[in-house]
Amino acid sequence: MSDEDREVDGKPDQPTPLRGPDEGVPPHPEGKRPSVAADITALATGLKTTLGEFFSPAVTLEYPEDKSPRSERYRGRHYLRRYENGLERCIGCELCAAACPVGCILVIAAENTDDNRVSPGERYAKTYEINMLRCIFCGYCEDACPVQAIVLGPEYELSDTSREKFIYTKEKLLEPLPPDVQARLQTKAKET
């Protein structure tokens, strides 16, 4: 009994009378109750449907073995990229750290010198750390970077065993040297 009813007739709140199974049930939309045969057909249709599903292949992706494909634009683990000649792209401008909404990026820049040229610009990132526990994978760092140094890759299985391991350092983030540069450096090291 709703509040309006009580105001109209002014009677005290009465308990709802008990109803029989068919009492007060609105009539069937088609006018009469379906026949027993129709009921049994409905049951048989249900059984047929589930049996069809039983013989259809499972849609489960068995995760550790099979993985669903990631979009090209998927935002997973970060990478610091290099140029083809092996120089680091990052110029230590700290725009990524400024753009980061949760402040999980730490950049400490240092000057490039002729003896120690790390990036083509004036400065390079001496320290580059991302706290992956704080990171929300929004990709703003990637948008903010003027030299496309930081990008978010497709890897998403980032679990680890301690909090310290989630502070990704520059060594962990930086792409390996291109193979040709690596080979050149090795021959150079042999010569000297």
Added chain:
Amino acid sequence: MTGIYNDPIGHWVVVVLAIALLLFVVLTATAYTVWFERVALGHIQRRPGPNRVGPYGLLQLAADGIKLAFKESFIPAKTEKLLYVVAPTIAVAAAFLSWAVIPIGLWYNVQYWIADINIGILLIFGLSSLNVYAIFLGGYASENKFSLLGGLRSAAQLISYELALGLALVPTFMIVGSLRLRDIVEYTVTWGPYHGPIPLILLTPIGFVVYIIAAVAETNRAPFDLPEAEQELIGGFLTEYSGLKFVMYYLAEYVNMITVAALAALLFFGGWYLWFVPPILAFLLKVVLFLFLYIWLRGTFPRLRYDMLMRLGWKVLLPLAIVNVVVTGVILVATQG
């Protein structure tokens, strides 16, 4: 062998060994019924089911068993302690006792049984009634409103469907003239050139339909699983049970499921007789098919509303069973004079 059997001590040794073997077989069968159910339900829902532990997940039940066995044996503070502990043992004891009278056909004229008594099926009915006590006492002793409601529902449901279940089988007994399960399977007819055993479903099709529906309700399986309706009663009578006491109820449910499947095979489908198929395989095949039917029903139908359950039991199945008995009686009198 007969020498050992006639010796009073040797007799008991043989009986105890036979019981141990049967228990082992039934327990293993139960474990693999659970596995079968989970895989079959999984495939009905387009997923593979358990497939990690062992090949095809066949050792899943070992893993589950170990996990449940090492759980703390917890008894909630306000329970009726004695009843709370005794109730699950009633369930599991009644479930296993039924197997004492079920003959397992190994070969033609070779069956495995513990007791070949002439009221076998009656004993099974009696034991399945005991199941009501297990569930109701469990629900009552838990001192929990959901458990109590589950127990009450169970008592009402089992009593209602037991009548239909019993009456559904009466025509079979009338035709065969025996309550011994072996006699029912071995019932032979001479129809023109054919002389041999027949599946009794040909003679009592309505009895079979009523039996199957009532048996699902009797074992508290979906769509008649009102006593443990998860969505409304949490776990029904199982709410307060955990660890090994939960295992006992769980085990009892699946043993009962196999029992009614085996009974359906024995009573209506000629037990171990199937064309030229070796008897043990024929028997197993029939039981597995009935188990699949149960799982299939569970995977298909939603649970009945409580008043509809009662209506189906009292207004449909019971009159149908009574009419079946009367019609069978009339036909028997007319044909046999």
